[in-house]
Amino acid sequence: MLRWGLGALCASVACAGGALAQGVGDARAGRAVATSLCIQCHDIDGAARDPSRVPPGFGAVADMASQTALSLRVFLQTPHGAMPRYQLTPTETDDVIAYIQSLRAR
Template identity: 50%
Template structure:
């Protein structure tokens, strides 16, 4: 069995890390896309769900971008809020994947 040269041995961990980061980035992008679809399907009746999105007319719930920019908005606070029944919000039963996606999507709007 042939051993790796010193430069190859140094590059291998970097290549593995880059591959893992790329896979994690793709998973995060997939989660955001799924979260956007869930939000557009279930939340758009009351919220403007993203930049350029059409929203409800009248006294509606706050836009997702506004929610994302609130100092109190964190991953944990969104998870708790979305799993707690509220008088003005329908009692949606989100699956774990839907919850993960919507939370990730809302948080992604913070900087937009």
């Protein structure tokens, strides 16, 4: 009985973790944040997919194999280059991450 209980618990935690990883943020709200803050320098519509462009378009960022929700979160919260130091709320950060991930080429 205990053995079955632990297995069921592990399975439910694994499923919940996957759902949380995929369900974070609102891509539509993330596009609105990107339109207000990022569009001055970045191509945000996903059409620009050249990873060598500086700064890269969001489509190129989305296509990078190394881009996970965690790596995007760290990047957005870390000063880098000449990019303005925006102070996104946790919700805005989640939304921008969801938007960038929605641009990933399928």
